[in-house]
Amino acid sequence: MCVFFLTVSAATTSAQPVHEPARGSIERKAILNTIRPLMEARLGAPVEFVVFWMRSGGDWAFAGLDPQRPGGGRINLQNTVYAGQGDYMDGLHTYALLRYQYDRWNIIDFVVGPTDVFWQGDPLYARIPPGLTPH
Structure with missing residues (x-):
């Protein structure tokens, strides 16, 4: 008796173009649940997210x-690890690069409250698919 298993992973979808994972999709939930801890x-638990950009x-x-x-x-902000840093942050806007x-x-890279477009000029971000980050 032969049993075959089909495993779908990001490696099998590497030829897919950049897309926005649909709300409620397994992919979107997995990405958010990786960032959440x-x-x-x-910031203290619990946390949920308002997504303003997501591409995979x-x-x-x-x-x-x-x-x-x-x-x-x-x-x-005063009840978080960022207490006292508010003057140097653009709120709690959070960006995360995942692989x-x-x-x-x-999580490969992340930043909370950046005041600039930190990914531009970073050699790490030159390795990712075009269109993954905002312009």
């Missing part, structure tokens, strides 16, 4: 998020 460690292509993904408390509650490796999404 990092943000909850820095091949084995890469890039997300732009605004973290909030469940139901839309505002996160008080699908070892059968899961992994």
